[in-house]
Amino acid sequence: MTVDSTSALHLDEPYARPVLVEGDRDIAAVTRRVCGVVEAPKPPKAWYVAITITSAMTVMLFGCVAYLIATGVGVWGNNSPAFWGWDIVNFVFWVGIAHAGTLISAILFLLRQKWRTSINRAAEAMTLFAVCCAGLYPSIHVGRIWVAYWLFPVPNQMQMWPNFRSPLLWDVFAVSTYATVSLLFWYMGLVPDLATLRDRATTKLRKGLYGFFALGWCGSARHWQRYERAYLILAALATPLVLSVHSVVSFDFAVSQVPGWHTTIFPPYFVAGAIFSGFGMVVTTMVPARELFGLKELVTLRHLENMNKVILATGSMVGLAYATEFFIAWYGGNPYERFVFLNRALGPYWWAYWLMVFCNVVAPQFLWVKKIRTNLWAMFVISIFVNIGMWLERFVIVVTSLTRDYLPTSWGYFAPTWVDICTFAGTFGLFLTLFLLFCRYLPMVAIAEVKTVLPAAHPHGGHGHKEGAHHG
Amino acid sequence: MVESAIQAGAKPVYGVLAEFDDVDSIAKAAREVRDAGYERFDVYSPFPIHGIEREMGLRPTKLPWIVLVCGLSGTSLALFFQWWSNAVDYPFKISGKPLFGIPANIPVTFEFTVLLSAFAAFFGMLVLNKLPELHRPVFESQRFRRATDDRYFLAIEANDPLFDAKRTSELLQKLTRNPVELCHDSGQSGALPSWLRAGFVGVAALALLPLAATVWARAFDTTRPPIHIVRDMDSQQRFRAQVANPVFADGRAMRPDPLGTVAWGELGASGAAQAGKRGDTFVDAFPLPVTSNLLERGRERFAVYCTPCHGQSGYGDGLVALRASELQEQNWVQPSSLHDPLVRTRPVGQIYDTIVNGVRTMPAYGRQVSSDDAWAITAYVKALQRSQNASVDDVPLPERAKLGVQ
Incomplete structure (x- = not known):
């Protein structure tokens, strides 16, 4: 591309925006850069170190799950009155993280935020892996996992149907639909890029495997036309879906009668928190990944800065939600409600509450400063705070309300067991193992989509846009 | 070209x-x-x-x-x-x-x-x-x-x-x-290699086996016990009452009471006051003093437990009995009249035993009525029998004048 064409493209913009792809902005360079990660004979040494650790943790996860299934849910710290413990905390934590991927792919797509193209693939993959971790918890939490199919409306020997008016059943539908649609969305985006890998493959195995999953994609304009329409429809479907999933998760709490849970603020508050935690996790994983695999020109500082802005905005929303809860507890005049919130801040779990406020409300405020939000180390540390804070938020909601329920005689203090701790650590192992495998064997950046934001992708790019729209 | x-x-x-x-x-x-x-x-x-x-x-x-x-x-x-x-x-x-x-x-x-x-x-x-x-x-x-x-x-x-x-x-x-x-x-066809296709078909066929087995099991009856892949609480391992248990020297799964212990409710069950009999013979004396309080208690309990069938006066004409006769219930056995000569001549121990353990179609009231209350009812029944079969000799002399008899 010539310099002219670049400047001509910028004339079209209301003001000059920073470029979405830095360095060599040739179409072939994008292919080379992204496929190079997959085609390199050996991944970086750090990859081996990382996957050794994470796969060991995954094995530990499977060990813990096997022990739980063989022994019973009693190996966890769940006990009267806190019948929901780390299992539900971790489920909500992982489902929340799973929201960033589809948000980036769907909502930012509908809003025509073109900067999403460099990060949507990795974020969607994270969505899937986080849903895997999240889905694990409710299924092992049921205890008798061999009858977990009772959750689904399949004819069974009891001749009963599930209760469709229960939030727990809504949850089954919401999370499984979300996992399925996210998988379809992710895979559909992968198809053209798998075709690229197929056409560049040098070994028969790679050609066969990538070719099989590329479904024979040939880049036909007729195919692209339907593909783009399908992508737009999926984005339009996934947008309300992503908002519904965490709303439904919040119904698990809000529809019950427990003080501290029974509030109408929960759906928007949970959704904002989910986006917040999801973007936190994307920053946590993308900052090292782009360094490790040399994708700095595609995932630019501008992408990271934009994500930090989203973290700042949603973190402030979460802070507003915390304040609103306290205001309503006072303004509503319900003494039980007021007790629950005073107990949250000043009761036995005060440490969790104030740590949560620091991580979720105070820490992101540093991102107002441009120097901090464009500094890799600073944003990495803040994103870690966000992850910790959002875990604590779910812990505070679940545990403080349950351990101070209606009967003061049964009040208690929740303590996790070693199985709780190892299972949770193990889910990080599973998540990161899947992510590392994804980075190594699949295109981490949506190749075809990034090409569409390059100047060379637009007809008449060489002659400027003054000629007007396309002919015909 | x-x-x-x-x-x-x-x-x-x-x-x-x-x-x-x-x-x-x-x-x-x-x-x-x-x-x-x-x-x-x-x-x-x-x-x-x-x-x-x-x-x-x-x-x-x-x-x-x-x-x-x-x-x-x-x-x-x-x-x-x-x-x-x-x-x-x-x-x-x-x-x-x-x-x-x-x-x-x-x-x-x-x-x-x-x-x-x-x-x-x-x-x-x-x-x-x-x-x-x-x-x-x-x-x-x-x-x-x-x-x-x-x-x-x-x-x-x-x-x-x-x-x-x-x-x-x-x-x-x-x-x-x-x-x-x-x-x-x-x-050239885009089809997969034949071995791969055969593999897919094979896996798909195997995947259908559990479904086929389920359908088979649902469609046919069998007398064999169900297969429990995972043992639930209803199929836990335990010794049933009458089976042999090799753990104990006597080989019995059901254990006798350890020496010197008494099972709940069995204390003194062998005594005359509780059994109403001594050995195989019904006693004919009350094991506790018959007072007006006891008779009053007996009347009250009799009204609660006995009158529905036997009636207020004990002729076997309680409301339940009347209604059953009205409806001509096939299986209904008319309650005995307590004034039947056979019943009147029974020793008090036998009446007590009937109350506690039941007889024929009359259920046992031992669980609802305590031993003392059963004796109280017995005393009241004896009084009732005497009242319905009294002669003028039973009336004290000062009272006879009121009745206008000698």
Whole structure:
């Protein structure tokens, strides 16, 4: 591309925006850069170190799950009155993280935020892996996992149907639909890029495997036309879906009668928190990944800065939600409600509450400063705070309300067991193992989509846009 | 080059393939080819070129309509199924709420609508694009590999009515500086290797086995006990009452009471006060003093437990008995009259025993009536019997004058 064409493209913009792809902005360079990660004979040494650790943790996860299934849910710290413990905390934590991927792919797509193209693939993959971790918890939490199919409306020997008016059943539908649609969305985006890998493959195995999953994609304009329409429809479907999933998760709490849970603020508050935690996790994983695999020109500082802005905005929303809860507890005049919130801040779990406020409300405020939000180390540390804070938020909601329920005689203090701790650590192992495998064997950046934001992708790019729209 | 290829003629011609350098030249070429009247041609590019469908004269896809239909089916199917399963087939009654109310059924309806719409969008796109199609004639061109990288191609198919290998090639050659090539259809199928296909079929067949076994088990009756893959609480391992247990020296699973212990409720059960008899003989004396308090207690308990059948006076004409006779109940045994000579001559121990343990169809009242109360009732029954069969001798002398007898 010539310099002219670049400047001509910028004339079209209301003001000059920073470029979405830095360095060599040739179409072939994008292919080379992204496929190079997959085609390199050996991944970086750090990859081996990382996957050794994470796969060991995954094995530990499977060990813990096997022990739980063989022994019973009693190996966890769940006990009267806190019948929901780390299992539900971790489920909500992982489902929340799973929201960033589809948000980036769907909502930012509908809003025509073109900067999403460099990060949507990795974020969607994270969505899937986080849903895997999240889905694990409710299924092992049921205890008798061999009858977990009772959750689904399949004819069974009891001749009963599930209760469709229960939030727990809504949850089954919401999370499984979300996992399925996210998988379809992710895979559909992968198809053209798998075709690229197929056409560049040098070994028969790679050609066969990538070719099989590329479904024979040939880049036909007729195919692209339907593909783009399908992508737009999926984005339009996934947008309300992503908002519904965490709303439904919040119904698990809000529809019950427990003080501290029974509030109408929960759906928007949970959704904002989910986006917040999801973007936190994307920053946590993308900052090292782009360094490790040399994708700095595609995932630019501008992408990271934009994500930090989203973290700042949603973190402030979460802070507003915390304040609103306290205001309503006072303004509503319900003494039980007021007790629950005073107990949250000043009761036995005060440490969790104030740590949560620091991580979720105070820490992101540093991102107002441009120097901090464009500094890799600073944003990495803040994103870690966000992850910790959002875990604590779910812990505070679940545990403080349950351990101070209606009967003061049964009040208690929740303590996790070693199985709780190892299972949770193990889910990080599973998540990161899947992510590392994804980075190594699949295109981490949506190749075809990034090409569409390059100047060379637009007809008449060489002659400027003054000629007007396309002919015909 | 093109002509020699035609003459070679070994394989059927699929079409003519032209390569382009950039988006502008391919867009222009698409328009020229369309203006020349060709219909069966296609443009291949590594990313969607916006506006190319207008240059090519493509009609909008009907995919959105497919999605709409599937989405609406999802909505109605979900609503119908929730109504049928929760209000008709297995009605859930929860806190008196209506069996079917739209608000509580919205989340599942929404999710199912989205699910079916997403399936329609994805699989509809695949079906309309005739994917998967692992092999295409254009893939036989080495240059075409860059169609997924950085090059743009236009192919006019041989089955277009206007197609003429020479003239079509010339048309395309005018539009690009890259050499135009003739594309052959080697007839190579895109099918998977046969061993792989056999593997898929084998795995699919094996995957159907559990389902087939389930259907078989559901369809046929058997006398054999069910197979429990996972032992639940109802099939836990334990020794049943009458089986042998090798753990104990005497081999019995049911253990006798340890020496020196008494089971609940068995203390003193062998005594005359509790049993109403000594050895095998019914006692004929009350084991506790008969006072007016005891008789009063007996009358009160008798009214509670005995009058429904035996009646207030003990003639066996209680309300239950009257109603049963009225209805001519087949299995009803008329309660005994307590004034029957046989009953009157019974020792008090036997009456007590009848109250505690029951007789014939009369149930045992030992669980509802304590031992002392059973003696109180017995005393009252004896008084009742005497009152209904009294002679003037039973009346004390000072009272006889009131009755007007001697």
